[in-house]
Structure formats: structure tokens, C-alpha cells
Amino acid sequence: MTSSDDTLVVVSADHSHAFSFGGYSHRGQSILSIANQSYYDSTDSNGHYYTVVSYGNGPGHKSVPQNYTDEYFDVDRVYESVFPLDSETHGGEDVQIFASGPMSHLFTGTHEQTYIAHAMAYAACIGQNKAHCSTRRDTTTPLPTYQLPPTQPAVII
Ligand SMILES: Nc1ncnc2c1ncn2[C@@H]1O[C@H](COP(=O)(O)OP(=O)(O)O)[C@@H](O)[C@H]1O
Ligand SMILES: [Zn+2]
Incomplete structure (x- = not known):
């Protein structure tokens, strides 16, 4: 175009946005799924599984700790947020x-x-x-070849 x-x-x-994706998920794993599934240290400090995606604020807040064990790849999922707001803020x-x-x-x-x-x-x-604007580059004419100055004979005084 x-x-x-x-x-x-x-x-x-x-x-x-107040969005993040984290954890140590394996190569090729969907970011819409559960984090760290292939690691022994795959749960949070409550012993719960958590999602790769999370938000700092917004509609996904849960007052009770969640254990996300599902394989839920729906792009319309509302992911968990730290602070409850009707809609998420800018970041x-x-x-x-x-x-x-x-x-x-x-x-x-x-x-x-x-x-x-x-x-x-x-x-x-x-x-x-705008000084640079007055030197229009002609793209149809090849750039001149730089000529080295003729070698000057050494002058010994
Ligand atoms: N907790 C959440 N889970 C999933 N999606 C969320 C969550 N919070 C916000 N979003 C999504 O983030 C996106 C923010 O984009 P948008 O509001 O269009 O931003 P802006 O108009 O400011 O550029 C929306 O699609 C919204 O649905
Ligand atoms: Zn915006």
C-alpha cells in the first residue's frame, strides 16, 4: 500500500494495562492455561495451581483463594485480579x-x-x-562514486 x-x-x-503473564510454563504451552504444569514447584504458597495470565485490578477478583486445575482455553475467560474493579485500568x-x-x-x-x-x-x-528537508534525495540517479584525491608528493622542507 x-x-x-x-x-x-x-x-x-x-x-x-494492569496485565501480566508469568510462571515457568513449558515451551508451547498456551498462556490461557495453568502455569508451571511440568514443574514440581507448580503451585502457589497455598498449594494451589494458578493461571499464567493475571491482572493487577479489574473484574476477576476472588475473595477466596482459588485452585485452578482446569484446562480452560477460552479466550473470553475472566482471569483473576488483585483488586476488584468493574473494569481494569490502564497500566x-x-x-x-x-x-x-x-x-x-x-x-x-x-x-x-x-x-x-x-x-x-x-x-x-x-x-x-527543517534544514534537512531542502536536500531532496533523488532515488533515480545513482549516488556519485567517491573519488580519492590524487596522491600529493611528499614535501620535505
Ligand atoms: N480479568 C480479566 N480477565 C480477562 N480479560 C480482561 C480482564 N480485565 C480486562 N480484560 C480485558 O482486557 C482488555 C482491555 O482492553 P480495552 O479495554 O480495549 O483497552 P483500551 O481501550 O484501554 O485500549 C479487554 O479486552 C478486557 O476484556
Ligand atoms: Zn487505550
Whole structure:
């Protein structure tokens, strides 16, 4: 749909959620299932099995400790949360950002969120710092071959 020669595509998120998936489940195990099934140390400190997925808050809170022994792979399952809320809140983790196309090299590493808008403006030649915009890259003409300067004879004084 677009060409990476002339179109910068930036993909990111506005926030995370109070979601986690943990435990030491074996390779290939569904994250919708019970954690640590292949380990002897597979239960929590109550001796109960627990799910890979859990939430910090939200509708899945249980006031009584649960022992999750089922094989329940339904994606609509409401997973357990620490704090009871009608709906789960946003989270505070860093979110990822992916970019391709011109100036996509600006979107690497870890940045404060407002950096993204400035970097996109810079890449799109909007706002300040537009000096780089006047040197348009002609993609049809091959880049010139760099010529080494002729060797100068040594001058001995
Ligand atoms: N305890 C829970 N178990 C399973 N899914 C949950 C639980 N708490 C929240 N979710 C799901 O997490 C998702 C949060 O996404 P959403 O509310 O669309 O986020 P936002 O609109 O803020 O980006 C919803 O699909 C919601 O059903
Ligand atoms: Zn959101």
C-alpha cells in the first residue's frame, strides 16, 4: 500500500494495562492455561495451581483463594485480579514503538513520549529544524562514486 522509500510508518500504543503473564510454563504451552504444569514447584504458597495470565485490578477478583486445575482455553475467560474493579485500568509500563521508512532510525531506543511527535514532525518537514528537508534525495540517479584525491608528493622542507 505504501513504499518505504517515501512513507514513514510509526506504530505504537497509548498505554499498557494492569496485565501480566508469568510462571515457568513449558515451551508451547498456551498462556490461557495453568502455569508451571511440568514443574514440581507448580503451585502457589497455598498449594494451589494458578493461571499464567493475571491482572493487577479489574473484574476477576476472588475473595477466596482459588485452585485452578482446569484446562480452560477460552479466550473470553475472566482471569483473576488483585483488586476488584468493574473494569481494569490502564497500566504504567513503557510501550513499544515500531517504525519503517524514511527517518525510521529516529525511533530506536527508549524515549520520553513527547519525543515521538517531535521526531515525526522532523521526519515530515513540519515545524522547526527543517534544514534537512531542502536536500531532496533523488532515488533515480545513482549516488556519485567517491573519488580519492590524487596522491600529493611528499614535501620535505
Ligand atoms: N480479568 C480479566 N480477565 C480477562 N480479560 C480482561 C480482564 N480485565 C480486562 N480484560 C480485558 O482486557 C482488555 C482491555 O482492553 P480495552 O479495554 O480495549 O483497552 P483500551 O481501550 O484501554 O485500549 C479487554 O479486552 C478486557 O476484556
Ligand atoms: Zn487505550
